[in-house]
Amino acid sequence: MRILVIEDERALAxxxxxxxxxxxxxxxxxxxxxxxxxxxxxxxxxxxxxxxxPDGDGLDLVKELRAAGNHVPLLMLTALGLPxxxxxxxxxxxxxxxxxxxxxxxxxARVKALLRRSGxxxxxxxxxxxxxxxxxxxxxxxxxxxxxxxxxxxxLLRHLLQRAGQVVGKDVLEQALYGDTDEKxxxxxxxxIHRLRKVLAGVDSGTNLVTVRGIGYLLEEAAK
Amino acid sequence: MELRVVSRSGNSLLSGLVLRFALVLAVxxxxxxxxxxxxxxxxxxxxQDELLRRQAAEIVNSLSIDTHRxxxxxxxxxxxxxxxxxxxYLERSQGYVYYIQDETGKMLAQSDPMAAxxxxxxxxxxxxxxxxxxxxxxxxxxxxxxxxxxxxxLPSGSIYVIVGQYRTIDDVLLQSxxxxxxxxxxxxxxxxxxxxxxxxxxxxxxxxxxxxxxxRAMSQVGRDVRLGHEAKVGLExxxxxxxxxxxxxNEVLADFAxxxxxxxxxxxxxAHQLKTPxxxxxxxxxxxxxxxxxxxxxxxxxxxxxxxxxxxHYAVLAQHPATLAPGDLAAxxxxxxxxxxxxARQAGVDLRFNAPEAAVMVQMDPLQVxxxxxxxxDNAIRHxxxxxxxxxxxxxxxVDVDVSAEGKVDVRDRGPxxxxxxxxxxxxxxxxGPTNQSGESAHGGAGLGLAIVAEIMxxxxxTANVAAREGGGTVFTxxxxxx
Numbered sequence: 001m002r003i004l005v006i007e008d009e010r011a012l013a014x015x016x017x018x019x020x021x022x023x024x025x026x027x028x029x030x031x032x033x034x035x036x037x038x039x040x041x042x043x044x045x046x047x048x049x050x051x052x053x054p055d056g057d058g059l060d061l062v063k064e065l066r067a068a069g070n071h072v073p074l075l076m077l078t079a080l081g082l083p084x085x086x087x088x089x090x091x092x093x094x095x096x097x098x099x100x101x102x103x104x105x106x107x108x109a110r111v112k113a114l115l116r117r118s119g120x121x122x123x124x125x126x127x128x129x130x131x132x133x134x135x136x137x138x139x140x141x142x143x144x145x146x147x148x149x150x151x152x153x154x155x156l157l158r159h160l161l162q163r164a165g166q167v168v169g170k171d172v173l174e175q176a177l178y179g180d181t182d183e184k185x186x187x188x189x190x191x192x193i194h195r196l197r198k199v200l201a202g203v204d205s206g207t208n209l210v211t212v213r214g215i216g217y218l219l220e221e222a223a224k
Numbered sequence: 225m226e227l228r229v230v231s232r233s234g235n236s237l238l239s240g241l242v243l244r245f246a247l248v249l250a251v252x253x254x255x256x257x258x259x260x261x262x263x264x265x266x267x268x269x270x271x272q273d274e275l276l277r278r279q280a281a282e283i284v285n286s287l288s289i290d291t292h293r294x295x296x297x298x299x300x301x302x303x304x305x306x307x308x309x310x311x312x313y314l315e316r317s318q319g320y321v322y323y324i325q326d327e328t329g330k331m332l333a334q335s336d337p338m339a340a341x342x343x344x345x346x347x348x349x350x351x352x353x354x355x356x357x358x359x360x361x362x363x364x365x366x367x368x369x370x371x372x373x374x375x376x377x378l379p380s381g382s383i384y385v386i387v388g389q390y391r392t393i394d395d396v397l398l399q400s401x402x403x404x405x406x407x408x409x410x411x412x413x414x415x416x417x418x419x420x421x422x423x424x425x426x427x428x429x430x431x432x433x434x435x436x437x438x439x440r441a442m443s444q445v446g447r448d449v450r451l452g453h454e455a456k457v458g459l460e461x462x463x464x465x466x467x468x469x470x471x472x473x474n475e476v477l478a479d480f481a482x483x484x485x486x487x488x489x490x491x492x493x494x495a496h497q498l499k500t501p502x503x504x505x506x507x508x509x510x511x512x513x514x515x516x517x518x519x520x521x522x523x524x525x526x527x528x529x530x531x532x533x534x535x536x537h538y539a540v541l542a543q544h545p546a547t548l549a550p551g552d553l554a555a556x557x558x559x560x561x562x563x564x565x566x567x568a569r570q571a572g573v574d575l576r577f578n579a580p581e582a583a584v585m586v587q588m589d590p591l592q593v594x595x596x597x598x599x600x601x602d603n604a605i606r607h608x609x610x611x612x613x614x615x616x617x618x619x620x621x622x623v624d625v626d627v628s629a630e631g632k633v634d635v636r637d638r639g640p641x642x643x644x645x646x647x648x649x650x651x652x653x654x655x656x657g658p659t660n661q662s663g664e665s666a667h668g669g670a671g672l673g674l675a676i677v678a679e680i681m682x683x684x685x686x687t688a689n690v691a692a693r694e695g696g697g698t699v700f701t702x703x704x705x706x707x
Contacts, residue, residue: 009500009503009504011504011507011508012500012503012504012507015504015507015508015510015511016507018511019507019511079498079499079500079503087591099499099533100499100500100502100503101499101500101502101503101505101506101525101529102503102506103506103510104506104507104510104511105510165566166562166563166565166566167561167562167563167565167566169558169562210569212561212562212565212575212576212577213576213577213578214558214561214576214577214578214579214625215558215561215562215565215577216562218565218566218569220566220569
C-alpha cells in the first residue's frame with residue numbers, strides 16, 4: 001500500500017518513511033505542497049500531511065483534494081495542536097488529526113485504523129491478533145480456520161475490528177444491530193457481546209474484548 | 225436609596241457631581257439664611273429708629289413751656305403726655321425713658337429719677353439735628369440702650385429731648401424670626417433641598433446614560449478584539465465631551481489588535497519551532513536500540529512535549545475566552561473518555577464512565593470542556609499506581625469519570641492523593657506536588673494542567689475542587705452552570 005508523507009522537516013519525514021517501510025507500506029515523501037500536488041496525480045492509499053509547509057498551509061491541500069472528489073484517507077500532522085485548530089483540520093476534510101510531537105507507533109496505529117475504516121482494498125480483510133474477518137463474505141477465521149459466528153456477532157466484530165484499539169460506543173453497536181427501530185434493548189446487545197466474547201475466548205483469537213463501563217466496548221490485541 | 229448607592233461608589237462621576245451640587249446648594253441656602261437674618265436685623269433697627277422719632281415727636285409736641293418775659297429763660301417746662309403714653313414711661317418693663325435738658329445741661333424734665341443714669345452717654349451730645357446714639361450694653365443690662373437726641377430750638381436757645389429705650393423691639397423681632405420664621409423656612413427649604421438633590425441625581429443619571437451605553441459598547445468591542453475580530457466603537461450618540469476618549473480608545477484598540485495578531489503569530493511560530501524538533505527527537509529515540517537511560521530520556525521528552533503544549537494552550541486561553549452555549553455535558557465527556565481509553569489501557573488503568581441517561585445541559589465551550597476534563601483524566605492516569613507485570617484486567621487500577629445531573633464532573637483516582645495542606649495550591653501555575661531529588665515532579669507533570677483547568681472553569685463561571693477520596697486517592701470535581 002502506498003502512503004504519501006507531506007512533511008518539510010527532513011529528519012521527521014525520514015523517520016516516518018522508515019517506520020512505514022518497516023511495517024510493509026510503500027512511502028513517498030513530499031517536502032512542499034507543489035511536490036505533493038504532482039505526486040497526488042498518482043493514486044495513494046493514504047496521505048499524511050503536515051500543516052505548515054514552505055509554500056503554504058496543508059489545510060488548503062486537504063480542501064482542494066476534497067473539493068476535487070478525492071476521498072483518500074488523510075491524517076493531518078501538525079504542531080498546531082490546539083482544540084480549535086484540530087477541529088478546523090477535521091472540518092476541512094481530514095479524517096484524523098495528530099498533534100506534534102507524537103509517537104511513531106501512534107502514527108502507525110492511526111494510519112492502520114484509517115485504512116481499516118476506509119473500506120478500501122485494505123478493508124476487505126480486517127485483521128487483529130490471529131483473527132481475520134473478510135468483509136466481503138462476512139467470514140471469520142482464526143489461524144486459517146473458519147469460526148462459526150451468528151450474523152449479529154459478525155456485525156459486532158466487524159465494527160469492533162474497524163476501530164480496533166478504540167472504544168466503540170454502545171449506541172453505535174445498537175444502531176448497527178437494530179437500525180433505527182425503537183426496540184433497542186441493552187440486554188440484547190449485552191447478550192450478543194457475551195456470545196462473541198465466549199467464542200473469541202474459545203478459539204486462540206489473540207484478542208481481548210474489553211467492556212468500557214458507561215461507554216461501550218473495545219477490541220484489542222492480547223498481550224503476547 | 226439612590227443617595228446611599230451614590231455615596232458608596234466614591235469614584236463615580238455621578239456621585240461626584242451630586243456631591244458638588246449638594247455643596248453648592250448648601251452654600252446658597254446658608255447665604256439665604258444669613259441674608260434673611262441680616263434683613264431682619266436691619267428691619268429691627270429701622271423700626272426702633274422710627275419708634276424713637278415718634279416718641280420724641282410726641283414728647284416735643286406735648287411740651288408746654290413757660291418763659292421769663294424779659295430774659296426769655298425757661299421758667300417752667302411740662303410734658304403733657306396722653307395718659308396712655310405716660311403710663312408707658314412709668315412702666316419700666318417697657319424700657320422707655322425720656323430726659324430733657326437745656327444747653328447748659330440743666331435738667332428740665334425726666335420720666336424717671338434714674339433717667340439721667342440711663343441716658344448718660346447722650347447727656348453731652350449737642351446735635352443740631354435728631355441724632356441716634358447706639359450705646360454699648362452696660363454691666364448688668366441684657367441689651368444696649370437705644371437713644372435719640374432731638375434738639376428743639378427755642379428763642380432763648382436749644383433744649384434737648386433725649387428719648388431712650390432698651391432694644392426690646394429688636395429682640396422680640398429677632399427672637400420671633402429665629403423661633404418662628406426660620407424653622408418655617410427650613411420646613412419649606414429642607415424638602416426643597418432634598419427635592420432639588422433628587423432631581424439633580426435623576427437629571428445627571430439621564431445625562432450620563434450615553435456614557436453608560438458607551439462603556440457597554442466599549443467593553444463589547446474590547447471582547448471582540450481580544451477574540452480576534454475587527455471592531456471599533458462608533459461615534460454616533462456619543463457626547464462631544466467624550467469623543468476624544470473614544471477616539472483614543474479606538475486607536476489603542478487598533479494597536480492592540482495589531483500586536484495581538486503579531487503575538488498570536490509568534491506563539492504559533494514558537495509552537496512550530498519547538499514541536500517539530502521535539503517530534504524529531506521523539507522519533508529518533510523510538511528508532512534507537514535499547515540503551516541504558518532510555519526510559520528516563522523518553523520520559524523527559526514526553527514531559528517537554530506536555531509542557532510546550534500546555535504553555536501554548538495556557539497562553540492562547542488567556543487571549544481567547546470560552547464562547548459559551550448550552551450543550552450536553554454527558555455526551556461531551558463520554559466522547560472524551562472513549563477517546564482516552566486506549567491511552568489509559570496502555571498505562572494499565574481501567575477508565576470507567578458513568579452518567580445519567582438524560583442529557584445534562586450546561587453552559588459550555590465543548591472544546592474547552594474536553595481540554596479541562598482531559599487534563600484531569602490525564603492527571604488521574606499518570607498518578608494511578610502501575611500494575612505489576614503479568615497482572616490481568618482485574619488488577620488494573622480504576623479511574624472513574626462521573627457526570628451528575630446537577631452538571632458536575634467527578635474524576636476519581638487511586639493515586640497517592642493530595643495532602644490537605646497542598647489542596648488549595650494545586651490549581652496554581654507550576655505547582656507540581658512532591659518532587660524527587662533532581663527537582664522533577666514524580667509523575668512527569670508540567671504543572672500547568674490544573675492551572676488550565678482552573679482558568680477554563682473560571683471562564684465557564686463554574687468551580688474546580690479537589691478532595692481526598694475515601695479509601696485513598698483524589699477526587700477532582702468540576703461544577704458547571706446548568707442551562
